[in-house]
Amino acid sequence: MPSRMGSRSVTWSRLAPLTIVGVAAACGLGAATGGGGGAAGTASTAPAPAASWFEPRSGGLTTTFRDGPEVFGLPTRNGGTYESITFADGKELFNGSLAGRGLGPTFNAESCLACHLGHGGGTVPGGDGPDLSGGPLVTPGLLVRLSIPGAGPHGEPLDDPVYGGQIQDRAVPGAAALPEAAVEVRWAEVTGTYGDGTPYRLRRPTVTLAGLALGPLAPGSMTSPRLAPPVIGMGLLEAVPDDVVVAAADPDDANHDGISGRPNWVWDRGREERALGRFGWKAGQPNVDQQTEGALLGDLGVTSQLYPAADGSTELSITQAYPLIFYTKALAVPAARNTTDPVARRGAEQFAGAGCASCHTTTFTTGPAVISSMAEQVIHPYTDLLLHDMGPDLADGRPEYEASGTEWRTPPLWGLGRRKEVSGVLVLLHDGRARSIEEAILWHGGEGEAARQRFVAMPRQDRDALLAFLGSL
Ligand code: HEC
């Protein structure tokens, strides 16, 4: 029986650590020996860093080595002429307003870029600042998914009969439809203390829908606030073979490491079959095509082939949507920086030691890919693409296909250190509650609780090293 540990040993090539904490050795690092139960900071002998440690190419040969605020908007490095023309056409659609190209009547934003700031993440009221007053959405980076109890024929969430699967908080001026509601976020402070006595402050959101235009939500309605995540490296994540992702799952926690990642199985509308979910905070979409066309309809009110109007008509034909889909797949991952910096390297040991890599899988090799330059690449996305129970604090209580109300897909961490520069703001986690990488770690619960506790127990120097490592990605 393939255990999680066995399947992980092949993926652990980038960051073979010098120091391994006992607990983590038992859960994430297949190659390491040593049993469980060690407290944070307990070292055991371990292999020296592999040569791949120094490998900054997070996206394999497609990695871009450029820097600056535009770095998430660049094409994969090794594409051809056809690719660059299609990319340029797609860029226009991603960055520009879809007003006049089918936008609305109700929608959340006029363009993809309005939510995916600089092709990175979105923002929330209050951004990443200390002000906790919150308020209505100013920038459209957060949306509210909606469903009623039960599931459709393919296991999909059931739409609210009036409002559909998502609240659209804007409407085209002069159109018959009104904005469905105003989305408002209120923050409450939560405080805690690190093991060394340093206090920390977190904020917890309450998201409300004010002025519902079409009357109250259906009884039993479930809502889920979702922050726009970065859109780099999508084609690479799509090209990680299904069987590799599924082999790393450990739904019954057979290896007793407290971590039981499992795949989401969702509906592929194009192929009309069940497929492995990969995209979205609960891995509810199987591929970039469906994710993109779903965003066109849900976020912008634009119909296309996979999500047509009730009469079957579309506002963007497949020929028109194709460059946008291509563009979204082809956005490159920037290189990791400071990979030889001793502090960042020590931070990688902390990452390993705290068990972060049990979910934030460091390395995959892609299989065949629609964009041929993305095939057979050794990539370092820091996600296992699996669902994990993250505990009650992060729960939204709204299932999506097989993902429960407490489960979330491990988000990729590549590009993490660039996100503030790219988007002008850094808010993390599915609802944007974390204002820093540190805060994001401190919210980990459920299967991530042990890793959080190891982080809290670290002396400041080790915490800083871990953050330096994450900032190098
Ligand atoms: C209203 C804000 C908003 C707009 C506009 C928007 N997105 Fe998104 N995007 C999101 C959110 C929120 C998610 C996460 C969805 C979920 O969890 O189901 C997401 C997820 C994605 C993902 C998957 C990322 C991942 O890591 O899984 C891709 C790709 C994407 N969007 C592309 C697009 C494209 C292309 C457009 C334009 C057609 C677009 N988005 C427009 C908010 C937005």
Ligand code: HEC
């Ligand atoms: C049990 C699996 C698991 C473990 C172990 C784990 N994470 Fe996570 N991590 C997740 C999931 C799932 C999320 C998303 C949770 C959410 O949004 O509600 C996440 C979110 C994050 C984020 C925010 C990313 C973003 O784009 O919003 C960071 C940063 C992060 N983790 C770092 C770490 C570090 C560092 C460790 C080790 C101390 C760690 N994680 C351990 C599963 C895990």
